[in-house]
Amino acid sequence: ASYVTVMAAADGWFTALAVGVSLLKCLFINAYRSTDFEVHRNWLAITHSLPVSRWYYENTSEWTLDYPPLFAWFEFGLSHVGRHFDKNMLQIQKAPYESDATLLFQRLSVICTDLVYILATRECCRCVSEQKSSRDILNRPSFVLAVLLLFNFGLLIVDHIHFQYNGFLMGFLLLSVAKHLQSKHLQGALLFSILLNLKHIYLYVAPAYGVFLLRSYCFTKDHSDGRLNWRSFSLLRFSALGLIVLLVTAVSFGPFIAMGQMPQVLSRLFPFKRGLCHAYWAPNAWALYNAADKALTVLGLRLGLVGSGPQASMTGGLVQEFHHTALPSISPTVTLLCTALAILPAVLFLMWRPRCSASFLRALVLCALGSFLFGWHVHEKAVLLAILPLSVLAVQSREDAGIFLVLASTGHYSLFPLIFTAAELPLKFLLMLLFSVFSFSSLHKLSSLLCALERWYLCGLGLVCVTSELLLPLSTVSARLPFLPLLLTSVYCAVGVAYCFIRVYGSLLRTNYKIKAS
Template sequence: SLPVSRWYHENTSEWTLDYPPLFAWFEFGLSHVAQHFDRNMLVVENLNYTSPSTVLFQRLSVIFTDVVFIYAVRECCRCVKEQKGSRDLLNRPSFILAVLLLWNFGLLIVDHIHFQYNGFLFGFLLLSVAKHLKGALLFSILLNLKHIYLYVGPAYGIYLLRSYCFTQNNKDGSVRWSSFSLLRLLTLGSIVVSVCVLSIGPFIAMGQLPQVLSRLFPFKRGLCHAYWAPNIWALYNVLDKVLAMLGVRLKLLNEAELPRASMTGGLVQEFEHSVLPSISPPITFICTLLSILPAVASIWRRPRGARGFLRCLVLCALGSFMFGWHVHEKAILIPVLPLSILAVESREDAGIFLLLTTTGHYSLFPLLFTPAGKNQLRNLNSVIGWNLMLLSEI
């Protein structure tokens, strides 16, 4: 209902547009369908508006866009090695992978109860683990739909540079510098730049790039999200709180002089730690970079094909989740879903997958702390049972 020039300036609601332009255009397309269900949901001033038609549209829109995710799962299952001579459906890795992905418990919570559009985005992620040029195109589109996937950007950048732009390897697996192809590098670069220009170009032309970037990277929102992701900064916050309490009890600190504990107030905002040094965005960036450096260095030395790339992607996602700035709890799904592919082919990966999904999905429960959420959670017991049964088969 607003002109494009106002999209990234509108702030009537606390839920402002903080996704890249391609997702904004996606929502704009949805609005043309939504008007046939209930026009009132498109009025910006209608804060916290709801109606049966609005809820119906929201649910149908998520289900419809999940077609992309279903197609991506189908393509992934085609690439899984099947066991020879096995006729038991529950022993077929492709079937197990289909269930682990399509009935992923965390994705059901975030998209179909909490209500978001992560399914089709993960469809793009899974499809991007493909041939080089196609993968570069799909990942570029994905980044311009949701910039949280910058977490795994280093894995894509290093892998594509190493395996596509260097055409030959030495016998020991080391890179042969003389095989570097400038033409291939320019080809990859042109794909990425073209997608970004189509997405952000109109806003650059309107002189709104700084405003768009301020929405995409809101550093003033603070170190932690309102629902703390279970990462190193959550432990850091708890330690700071414990030290502050001990300091007051031992009369080493004056309670009146300590910053108010806004970190536990359920709000998204900046706060100062009471005892420990406060963490700034550059510190989180350095910690994240150091955590993913071994995985990136390993894939540079020896790419090891799609499986090696998947391992690097998972490790980059986990490193960013553990040390990133203002990490959302749902970001745990970025490593969980690709790890499903590795889990059906390796007993060791399956054990890691079981631990990660159990702890990761548990961390999503705060999204359901409402009466409606609790009731729907009870109805998902069968889904949990299916996942556990299939994991035991692995």
């Protein structure tokens, strides 16, 4: 009976947090929104007014459907609710359409579908071990985790100000992670394959998933020292997994295969015509590479080594493809190779070392970070893919908490340029400050300290923030070099993200030793 009351009390604070964050999201309804708002409006229109066979061919608006079919079905479902708000938003048209009812509906749709995310958070909180049953709720790891996930700064601004459905998708990811942690592998696999068919960006973390499932589910036994027992492979389990994945994929892509539209669908899903980097460089290895190229070019011009060739402004936004001047240009194949190389050790580790849920999460984070660092045309929002799973680790281990603090600060700060309107400036500073203060204070309470280097780096981040958000835009430099703040931000953050990538590798290596010893 006492267990029940404890659970009821736990549910009490969780509901309060969830209601609080949902109401907070409602306050952003009238805030700035990006073109993604129109993108999703257009998808609602496409899926509502066209037959399935036309979905991936429609191109009246420039915002064509480029998510996998399940997401299109999701929009189809939404459009039937949206019909009752404003019929006009379901008309396909070239010019952006907006009305109060559309705004309300779209914002509410994000807030409501975030229920999946809230559910996932609750599942994750249940997986967190409560070694020290401290009486104060505020110090409990599950409470800290709930706040870190629900009030995640990145998700708040990307979903509820910038406008996207990441919360909904991340919900699936975390839910499947939680299922795996609870050893309900089939449910986890089902959720993950649904997720892959909702948004294919999650292919980034698929290697970790595949290997983990193979290792922990398909192989039923380990040797006594924790090594993999090759002979314990269970064909039944393997085929069950395969069946689930194939079924989900068949439901989603089946109709398009039947109609022979696969090449068209794939060309929409993987547009390699876009450039190496997004208009605003995501803070990854290529940002560093581009910056080095720029620096070398400028240096070369000064020294007269390079002729003054055509100067493509790499950050010009509209320029889709560009060529490096001083360093060799990068092709998609190279990025693919680099990503594979970055991920490979983590995946191999997961395979050879004893099964362990923490190392699964670390491999997941590594896959996300590896592809973020080396991927082709990476979006800065993709860093959330690493930050969210890492928060689950952060409340449980001292070392990961340190990494989380660095990565969350860097990654979240790198999202700042997404919201550039003056009215939202105080909002993003305040939200970021609140999140950082909470994460630093609560995680420090649980354990973990940053080393001096990291502390200096984070102080520097504050300086960069002030410089590029306040000083540079107000000074005269901004007229001559309009992209300097962005360049500064992405280069500085890239260093931090890369550092975290290496640190997570270190923590992955160390976990396994610990488990072996025990």
